[in-house]
Amino acid sequence: MSSARTSHHGTDPKSGGASSVAPGDVLIRFEDVRKEFRNQTVAVTDLDLEVRKGELLVLVGPSGCGKSTTLRMVNRLVEPTGGRITLDGEDIMSTDAVALRRRVGYVIQHVGLFPHRTVAQNVATVPGLVGWDRKRTKARVEELLALVGLAPETYSKRFPHELSGGERQRVGVARALAVDPPVLLMDEPFGAVDPEGRRRLQSEFRRIQSELGTTVMLVTHDIDEAVQLGDRVAVFSKGGVIEQIDTPLRLLSQPANDFVENFIGSGRSMRMLGLGHVSRDDLRPLEHVHPGATLASIPLGTSLDEAFAELAVSETGGVLVTDGSETVGLLTADDLLASLRRLVAEDHRDAVAG
Structure with missing residues (x-):
């Protein structure tokens, strides 16, 4: 029979099924989280959200809806104005911000590789900061480059300017995974890659995430990317309001309201077909x-x-x-x-x- 990724927990279109998830299955929890900037812009209002261990949760919505702000609050690049965020049961505000960021992988659209450092040196950045020895670091760098499809013997000594956009993005993923973080945050990670390369990267990344079991929060504005990658998809409207959080199939087949239906747009049936395979x-x-x-x-x-x-x-x-x-x-x-x-x-x- 055809198959698609499905959540292992019941879901409520608005709450994301929080009531049916055992506390030990939740890695990140937002409780009444609010973010208001100095200019009085409210990016996120009273957000309740649970991210389950091992899942790939996609945050999707129009520009300015608070999805990137939500993501960046997890590693305190943006600090919440109110409410509480916990990572594996620990309040992130009680943790040193620098130490927190070393525990949380982070990948952005334009990667941010150090141009004067080789591929191997870029991937080794965090292991060096946390005190890994040279032998352990070298082995981990080679392991990760192979995992993301970049042969270590070919790419280790290259510099970022010698790579294609897709290759740089792969290095960025490898660097983010270097110390096996419990969670990986990704903000429009494939947006700067050409369409063909983007599809390959999406497929490759999904394989890597499934293999490692890493918990991932990924932000995108692209509904096609969201339903192809996500175990669950959270559709945001302005102010960080979750209009629906569900499996890709339930999102496409049962939009919770007009906002979700309009955001998904036409072609829902073809998107659903893209989630199954001939068996x-x-x-x-x-x-x-x-x-x-x-x-x-x-x-x-x-x-x-x-x-x-x-x-x-x-x-x-x-x-x-x-x-x-x-x-x-x-x-x-x-x-x-x-x-x-x-x-x-x-x-x-x-x-x-x-």
Whole structure:
């Protein structure tokens, strides 16, 4: 059957399911948090939000809605005016700000690599600050460069100006993960990369995050990026108000209000298709293929939106699905629609089951 990422806890469109989450499952908690700047601009008003251990939570919304301010309050680059933020049960205001920032990875759009330092030296920045020895640091740098897809023997001695935008962003991620922080904050991390490179980076980063189990808060203005990357997505309106926080599928299939629906915009069905993949459960037996029919083929695991594109140009209304050199079944438009319905139903059941 097709699959998509789903939360393991029930959700409430506005609260994010806080009531159904065990305290030990929460890494970051915002309690009645407010941020008002000196010019009396209120960026965030009475925010309650829980970030669960191991999840990738995306904050999305229009410009000026307080999502980046919310993110930066976690590592005290912006300090809250009121309320309380805890990291693993500890009030962040009771922690030295510099020590806190060394524990929290931070990645921004334009990376901020030191131009006069090599790739290896950039990645080694925080290990050096916290007193790691040279051998341990070198091993960690090589491990991380390999993890983000940059061969250490090729990239270690290069300088930032010798890298592409996507490569610099990968180095930025490696640097942020250097001391295995419990949480990684990312503010428009892929915004400066070209569209093709951005898609590759998103896919690669999702693999890394799943592999490491790092808790991630990511800010973006791009709803497509939000639903592709997030375990949950929080849609903000002005003043840091959460209009809905939910799994990508529930967000797309059941917008909580007009604001969310308008922000998502058109194309909700195609976005939902992008969250599922063709599996054996979706297929008809090969005896359903008409003798003599010439059909295009797609591999098992193809995203449902790519499968839809193939079906749209199929003269017979179906495509063959292969697993390596073996043809394993037939997919039709009816099968694809049924797969999408199952995908939404499963996501809803998971949320209700909590």
